[in-house]
Amino acid sequence: MHAQLPRTGVSLQWERLLSSAFVRAPDYGTRYSTIIRIESPGRAYFGEWSWNPNGSDIGRTSLQFELE
16 A cells, blocks of 8 residues: 555655545644535536544535526
8 A cells, every 4th residue: 555655755654644535633634625516407516514623524515506
């Protein structure tokens, strides 16, 4: 697994942490996750989740709208 990680100049421990889709660390991590979905005909969806430093869900926003 470690051979598949990029060599960016940080330690192996940080490379493992940062390679995740959701990063959780005391001083660094995922704070927002966003999705934009466009459906036909012209309908769009926006969703965003907010996370605290511990990785707990602290808020959600959801919008749906028509595209012109």
